[in-house]
Amino acid sequence: MGLIEHRQLIILGAGPAGLSAAIYAARAELKPLVITGMVLYGQSSLTHTIENYPGFPKGVGGMELGQLFEEQAKAFGAEFLVDEVQAVDLSRHPYTVSVYGGDYTADALIIAMGANNKRLNVPGEEEFIGRGVSYCGTCDGWFYKDKDIHVVGGGDSALEEALFLTRFAHSVTIIHRRDTLRAGAILENRARTNPKISFLFDSVVNEIRGSEGVEELLIENVKTGEKSLMPTEGLFIFIGHSPNTTFFEGQLEMEPGGTLKIDEHLETSKKSVFAAGEIADPHFRQVVTSAGMGAAAAISATHCLENMSCGL
Numbered sequence: 339m340g341l342i343e344h345r346q347l348i349i350l351g352a353g354p355a356g357l358s359a360a361i362y363a364a365r366a367e368l369k370p371l372v373i374t375g376m377v378l379y380g381q382s383s384l385t386h387t388i389e390n391y392p393g394f395p396k397g398v399g400g401m402e403l404g405q406l407f408e409e410q411a412k413a414f415g416a417e418f419l420v421d422e423v424q425a426v427d428l429s430r431h432p433y434t435v436s437v438y439g440g441d442y443t444a445d446a447l448i449i450a451m452g453a454n455n456k457r458l459n460v461p462g463e464e465e466f467i468g469r470g471v472s473y474c475g476t477c478d479g480w481f482y483k484d485k486d487i488h489v490v491g492g493g494d495s496a497l498e499e500a501l502f503l504t505r506f507a508h509s510v511t512i513i514h515r516r517d518t519l520r521a522g523a524i525l526e527n528r529a530r531t532n533p534k535i536s537f538l539f540d541s542v543v544n545e546i547r548g549s550e551g552v553e554e555l556l557i558e559n560v561k562t563g564e565k566s567l568m569p570t571e572g573l574f575i576f577i578g579h580s581p582n583t584t585f586f587e588g589q590l591e592m593e594p595g596g597t598l599k600i601d602e603h604l605e606t607s608k609k610s611v612f613a614a615g616e617i618a619d620p621h622f623r624q625v626v627t628s629a630g631m632g633a634a635a636a637i638s639a640t641h642c643l644e645n646m647s648c649g650l
């Protein structure tokens with residue numbers, strides 16, 4: 339397909355990182371093109387209320403916050419393209435971004451395509467996201483004060499999150515498919531000695547059931563095959579995190595955990611290709627931190643475009 343247009347800056351993704359980058363880049367009069375992908379406003383659009391984004395003491399709807407970001411970016415001249423990136427060619431400058439509608443070239447790119455939390459892929463999971471199923475203790479722990487909840491996973495993040503959740507929950511049961519944990523020894527020790535935490539080993543969740551919210555889990559013991567129903571008031575799933583980096587394999591350097599490698603200016607291993615948000619952040623994974631990275635990447639992109647040093 340032919341070239342549609344050349345742009346100074348293209349932003350890939352319209353989650354908090356991409357939208358915040360769009361606001362900053364638009365205010366720098368770069369007229370950025372934001373390619374939204376299929377999840378307009380990103381992962382935050384999946385959550386009913388965000389209570390930890392500054393400036394909203396009563397909380398704000400995930401969709402509503404995304405709409406406000408978009409409105410702000412458009413007010414300064416950002417343009418949005420509802421299409422999905424199919425390929426990115428970083429071998430020649432200007433770089434080429436292919437979408438279903440055709441090809442665009444750009445002097446600079448901000449990659450803000452986010453990440454997906456790995457899913458259990460069991461019945462009930464999709465249905466109860468935001469109503470008892472969560473992938474983020476920092477985001478949702480507060481809603482589980484004095485509740486008896488479950489955590490799935492046996493690695494560092496599962497144990498870290500389980501320990502964090504004990505600040506709120508009455509009890510936290512960690513369900514793990516093996517009989518040994520994959521977490522570091524210090525974390526394991528902390529979890530094992532925490533009186534609120536208990537373990538259910540050799541077990542998997544086969545189904546999540548409930549009505550208004552999650553009420554029970556269908557558990558299977560993988561060694562005996564025995565199935566049982568376990569009441570719960572919430573299920574946190576921490577079985578991994580996959581950044582959306584497929585298009586950049588072999589083109590950009592990655593960190594061992596799979597996020598894009600960036601420097602202190604949020605530049606990737608390719609000149610004038612910046613990355614922001616969860617695609618480059620294995621640690622914080624919040625709306626505010628992703629938005630902050632988006633702003634920083636746009637400032638860096640603006641500098642490189644002003645100095646005419648992009649892609650050199």
Ligand SMILES: Cc1cc2nc3c(=O)[nH]c(=O)nc-3n(C[C@H](O)[C@H](O)[C@H](O)COP(=O)(O)OP(=O)(O)OC[C@H]3O[C@@H](n4cnc5c(N)ncnc54)[C@H](O)[C@@H]3O)c2cc1C
Nearest residue numbers: 351352353354355375377380381423451452615616623625
């Ligand atoms: C259910 C849930 C609740 C949460 N609650 C909170 C909370 O209360 N507070 C908080 O701070 N954080 C919360 N988070 C985390 C927060 O949403 C994320 O940290 C944040 O959205 C990450 O922003 P991002 O812009 O990096 O990526 P994402 O939000 O993942 O956005 C990625 C963007 O890239 C686009 N994209 C992907 N592939 C392509 C492609 N091929 N072409 C073009 N575009 C593409 C997507 O369409 C999307 O627009 C929650 C997350 C979830 C899942």
